[in-house]
Amino acid sequence: MHILIIRMMLNDSVAVYKFRNSSAGGEWGELEICRKTGRIQLLKPAEHKHEFAYARAARKISVLWKEGSLPEETEWAT
DSSP, rough: EEEEEEEEEEOSSSEEEEEEEEETTOOEEEEEEEEETOOEEEEEOOGGTTTTHHHHHHHHHHHHHHHOOOOOOEEOOO
């Protein structure tokens, strides 16, 4: 499985990312991370057949945030 994660917006408070299972296609989901606390919130789920995409994308962004990074693009792959 390969989850593509692309930053859509970054401001002083939050970063918003879109994500999806790139090998399966389908609609993008969206998540938001609070830059101060690291709290992640699902804004829009990806298609239901990619139900694990959010968990994997959120985990990847959380780890990067803890390292002090919110990149424009990243990925999660098995």
